[in-house]
Amino acid sequence: MGQILEFTPLLIEGAWMTIKLTVVSAILALVISFVVGLSRLSRSRSVRVLATIYLEFFRGTSALVQMFFMFYVLPLLGLTLSPFTAGVIACGFNLGSYGSEVVRGAVQSVGKGQHEASTALNYTVYQRYRYVLIPQAVPMMIPPFGNLLIELMKLTAVTSLITIADLTFVAQIIRAQTAMTLEPFLLILVIYFLIASVLVGFTDFIARSIARKRHITLAGVRRS
Amino acid sequence: MNWSWTVAADVLPLLLGGLVVTVEATIMGAAVAYVLGLFLAIMKRSQNRPLALTVYWMSEFIRRTPLLVQLYFLFYVLPDLGLFLSPLAAGVIGLGLHFSTYTSEVFRAGIDNVPKGQWEASRSLNYNPWQTWRYVILPQAIPPMIPPLANYLITMFKETPLLAAITVIELFNAANIYSNSYYKYLEPMTLVGLLFLLVSIPAAYLAMRLERKYTVRR
Numbered sequence: 001m002g003q004i005l006e007f008t009p010l011l012i013e014g015a016w017m018t019i020k021l022t023v024v025s026a027i028l029a030l031v032i033s034f035v036v037g038l039s040r041l042s043r044s045r046s047v048r049v050l051a052t053i054y055l056e057f058f059r060g061t062s063a064l065v066q067m068f069f070m071f072y073v074l075p076l077l078g079l080t081l082s083p084f085t086a087g088v089i090a091c092g093f094n095l096g097s098y099g100s101e102v103v104r105g106a107v108q109s110v111g112k113g114q115h116e117a118s119t120a121l122n123y124t125v126y127q128r129y130r131y132v133l134i135p136q137a138v139p140m141m142i143p144p145f146g147n148l149l150i151e152l153m154k155l156t157a158v159t160s161l162i163t164i165a166d167l168t169f170v171a172q173i174i175r176a177q178t179a180m181t182l183e184p185f186l187l188i189l190v191i192y193f194l195i196a197s198v199l200v201g202f203t204d205f206i207a208r209s210i211a212r213k214r215h216i217t218l219a220g221v222r223r224s
Numbered sequence: 225m226n227w228s229w230t231v232a233a234d235v236l237p238l239l240l241g242g243l244v245v246t247v248e249a250t251i252m253g254a255a256v257a258y259v260l261g262l263f264l265a266i267m268k269r270s271q272n273r274p275l276a277l278t279v280y281w282m283s284e285f286i287r288r289t290p291l292l293v294q295l296y297f298l299f300y301v302l303p304d305l306g307l308f309l310s311p312l313a314a315g316v317i318g319l320g321l322h323f324s325t326y327t328s329e330v331f332r333a334g335i336d337n338v339p340k341g342q343w344e345a346s347r348s349l350n351y352n353p354w355q356t357w358r359y360v361i362l363p364q365a366i367p368p369m370i371p372p373l374a375n376y377l378i379t380m381f382k383e384t385p386l387l388a389a390i391t392v393i394e395l396f397n398a399a400n401i402y403s404n405s406y407y408k409y410l411e412p413m414t415l416v417g418l419l420f421l422l423v424s425i426p427a428a429y430l431a432m433r434l435e436r437k438y439t440v441r442r
Contacts, residue, residue: 060424061417064385065396069417072409150288157290161389168293181300189289189297196288 014170021156025091032096037103058097071162087159106137146203231411242398256320261327283325299390315387334369371435
């Protein structure tokens with residue numbers, strides 16, 4: 001077990017890479033969730049069709065296949081991405097498709113009277129979404145977004161297969177150099193668990209502070 | 225870089241062979257996930273607090289860590305401890321174990337959602353536990369579980385390419401091996417993507433139909 005301490009700097013670098021991948025792809029996924037989710041509610045048929053194609057494509061295929069496609073096939077078509085960019089795009093686009101369904105579902109579940117009220121107040125479409133529908137939909141999105149964030153963090157482990165030096169990659173290096181198996185893998189499992197638990201705490205905190213600010217109770221907030 | 229139909233025709237039989245392995249792994253993994261998930265759900269509901277808490281945190285641990293690392297763990301660590309598994313067996317166990325923590329939540333919610341009055345009614349009818357579960361609880365608990373369990377089947381199908389990392393030659397790995405030996409990436413990878421869509425879109429459609437059929441409105 002002492003031998004593994006020599007690899008502490010490498011493990012810290014790996015953990016940092018995992019965190020960076022998670023944060024950057026989470027931001028990308030969040031943006032995509034809103035763009036695609038709201039596009040699915042658009043009045044324009046072509047926008048809706050495009051958003052649905054995106055959704056079915058990224059939700060219907062495997063994340064690993066998407067990643068390999070971006071890393072190995074896109075360069076052949078003249079678009080070369082660095083491993084980090086390919087990893088972030090694959091993770092972000094993949095989880096963005098799941099997130100868009102969360103956004104669509106939450107916005108749709110805001111009561112019909114709210115739509116009618118904004119029409120009665122002569123709000124534009126932008127005003128209706130910005131001031132009426134989205135603010136009421138956001139609290140409902142937090143718990144499912146929290147679950148997706150964990151899925152995203154776990155997905156970053158797959159980027160080790162396109163040569164990104166994240167935690168999983170570092171564990172493989174340690175295994176190759178020392179022939180230890182139990183220690184590196186058990187250790188990174190614990191680190192992944194800790195990162196995930198921080199993320200769970202973070203979403204719980206956001207859910208609670210929104211609930212407190214707006215004096216509402218949220219369905220599905222994790223029991224802690 | 226142009227699409228070559230010769231390469232596509234060349235690789236397609238290999239891919240279809242891989243697809244068979246993918247489907248096998250999915251079905252066996254799902255069987256493990258469903259059976260184990262049911263046991264986990266029952267243990268999480270146990271009156272025995274230490275048992276319930278241990279099972280809860282064990283499944284949280286599995287749920288919050290990546291499947292890929294769990295597969296490596298099964299594949300590299302168990303042989304060192306004297307337990308030799310074939311790659312496919314390790315993959316099926318990993319897949320089943322990982323998703324059992326998800327299915328157990330489905331089972332738990334399904335059982336919890338049966339109204340309390342139903343338990344009381346069975347007691348007042350003097351039903352024994354077997355009769356209570358068989359004739360009262362399960363017939364009400366199972367239908368709403370079917371759509372989410374079907375969705376997890378589709379999710380597991382899409383996770384099987386990870387088995388390539390532990391040398392299982394399933395759909396994705398079949399393409400990858402071909403790509404690496406002939407240096408052709410465009411056709412194999414595109415076909416893999418299409419084959420996934422070919423299975424998962426109809427499957428998602430069926431799952432949606434199931435959802436309409438079994439959603440209980442109270």
